[in-house]
Amino acid sequence: MTDGSTGVEPEPAVAGDLFGTGLAGARQYVELLATAGVERGLIGPRETDRLWSRHVVNSAAVTEVFPADVRVVDIGTGAGLPGIPLALARPDLRVDLVETLERRVVFLREAVEALGLTGRCRVVHGRAESVIDECGEADVVTSRAVAPLHRLAGWSAPLLRAGGLLLAMKGQSAADEIVRDAAALDRAGLVGAEVVTTGGRWTDPAVTIVRATRSAGGPPRPRSRTRPSRRSTGRG
Numbered sequence: 001m002t003d004g005s006t007g008v009e010p011e012p013a014v015a016g017d018l019f020g021t022g023l024a025g026a027r028q029y030v031e032l033l034a035t036a037g038v039e040r041g042l043i044g045p046r047e048t049d050r051l052w053s054r055h056v057v058n059s060a061a062v063t064e065v066f067p068a069d070v071r072v073v074d075i076g077t078g079a080g081l082p083g084i085p086l087a088l089a090r091p092d093l094r095v096d097l098v099e100t101l102e103r104r105v106v107f108l109r110e111a112v113e114a115l116g117l118t119g120r121c122r123v124v125h126g127r128a129e130s131v132i133d134e135c136g137e138a139d140v141v142t143s144r145a146v147a148p149l150h151r152l153a154g155w156s157a158p159l160l161r162a163g164g165l166l167l168a169m170k171g172q173s174a175a176d177e178i179v180r181d182a183a184a185l186d187r188a189g190l191v192g193a194e195v196v197t198t199g200g201r202w203t204d205p206a207v208t209i210v211r212a213t214r215s216a217g218g219p220p221r222p223r224s225r226t227r228p229s230r231r232s233t234g235r236g
């Protein structure tokens with residue numbers, strides 16, 4: 001259902017509970033997605049009537065599976081999903097937003113600045129598999145709608161500290177992907193892969209996540225690159 005005057009889905013009743021002090025930022029982010037995000041092709045025009053429910057609330061609804069006070073890397077963040085809603089809902093998180101496409105990176109930098117998140121969110125321009133120098137040793141690597149699990153495992157594990165968590169937002173395929181990609185998870189040093197369903201308080205259906213832990217042995221860390229991958233904006 002949309003607000004007849006703007007075509008943008010009205011704010012759902014759960015938004016206040018989910019975003020708390022970040023609600024004003026969430027409203028501003030929805031506005032940015034509905035305007036610059038659509039104009040620049042980051043969000044399809046047909047998405048405006050479900051920006052809150054399908055994108056912004058859905059992204060932040062995973063909040064309960066993220067430990068407190070951790071550093072998160074969101075790989076393939078696109079227009080900032082799930083990283084920006086998570087940062088808005090959880091002021092204790094520091095979030096690196098990793099994206100390979102330049103025009104998305106430009107939007108992300110503008111959004112992070114406009115939302116006053118520069119102290120906690122970094123925009124990192126590069127491919128997930130080549131940002132180890134900027135983003136490595138993270139506590140959590142997350143992603144949403146980016147790649148099959150075997151590829152996410154290979155990209156995410158080298159960015160995690162031992163004991164860190166992969167939290168990949170997945171749909172109905174989650175359980176099948178764990179079975180299908182067991183060898184890739186193993187090669188990446190990711191153990192205990194399981195499906196977690198979360199966020200049913202705020203979104204229906206609840207969000208399905210694959211959670212796995214980087215083992216202490218882990219995969220061999222790629223050698224440090226001599227040149228940093230393209231560009232990143234510093235925090236603060």
Ligand SMILES: C[S@@+](CC[C@H](N)C(=O)[O-])C[C@H]1O[C@@H](n2cnc3c(N)ncnc32)[C@H](O)[C@@H]1O
Binds near residue numbers: 128145146
């Ligand atoms: C389908 S979009 C999903 C974007 C966002 N996570 C969401 O849920 O709306 C996938 C995004 O991943 C980015 N991407 C694909 N491969 C990548 C890689 N290896 N490293 C970084 N970003 C990548 C694409 O440019 C695109 O923005």
